[in-house]
Each structure stands twice: as C-alpha cells, then as structure tokens.
Amino acid sequence: MSKPITDLVQIDRLGTKKLKENELFRRHLKRHNFSDLRFRRVAEEIEEQVDCRACANCCKVAETDITQRDATRISRAMGMSEAEFVGKYTTASAFDDEMILRRTETGCIFLSGNDCTIYEDRPDTCRNFPHLVRGKGSIESRMWQMIDRATYCPIVYNSLEAYKDIVGFQRTPSKG
C-alpha cells in the first residue's frame, strides 16, 4: 500500500472533488457483499500511519456528539456537577438537536492548539473516530457519513481510495 496522503489542503481538495464518485462508491458497496474484516484491516493499517495528534482536523471541523455517559465521566474528571458541565460545555446540534460539545472559532471547546485538554476522558465518539476501525454495524452501513469525512479526515480519504482498489471500483475519469 502506498504512503497515505496526510496534507489537509490536499485532502480537502481531493475529497471535495470526489464527493460524487464517493457517493457512487457507497451505492456500489450497498449492491455487493464485500468483506468488512478486510476493510477494517485496511483502515487499521492506514490509521497506524497517520498521526492523529498532529492532525486534529476532526476536532477543528466536525461537531462532537456527547452522551450522558460521557458527560458523567468528564464532569467527574473536571470536578464539577454534571448539570454545570452540561450547561457550560454542551449545546444542541443544529442538525438533529442532539447534545454536542460547544465550539469556539477554532473548533471543539476542549481543543488547545492540536491538543485535547480532556484527552484521557474524551467522549467515546472521539476515541472511535473516524469509525472505520471501531464502530457499530458494517462499514457499508456507515458509508453515508464517510463521504463528507473524506473531505477532512486523511484516514477516511485514504481508506476509501484503498477500498476502491480492493473491490476494483471503476473511478470517475478526472477532467484536466
């Protein structure tokens, strides 16, 4: 496998250019029955080659869902009541009204530079992100979320490209 692309400007450009192709790829996976285990292993190999702590792009651009269980753990670690934590650090998502972490102009409220200030206690979704190696259900069932993630997450972009090679997916010819 070739070295993954990690430059975020390139990932944005390529992932955006391939939005339509990746949607076609999602439909292709839906129509066939490919090995989830193989996909997970490939994502794992790519994940090992990408330094998430140097990237932190998901913390900068994506909303972070937070569960009650996360709120209990983090508030305890921060030495405050759960109600205080929820009021101070969470808000409702504009998309689905679910509880998410508040954001600043640079990303998640707990992001400092590229570091997570609650790393040891971070929400489960942050531990499992981008949900290719770890996640409920098949990768095919989570593909609808990966099309957008491929525009900002090097692990997702490179994994989708590797999957296309594995299954022999006919890519959209690039213009120019």
Ligand code: SF4
């Ligand atoms: S809690 Fe930490 S890991 Fe999760 S999005 Fe915020 S800064 Fe990133």
Ligand code: SF4
């Ligand atoms: S999960 Fe993706 S976007 Fe987030 S830090 Fe790792 S490579 Fe970057």
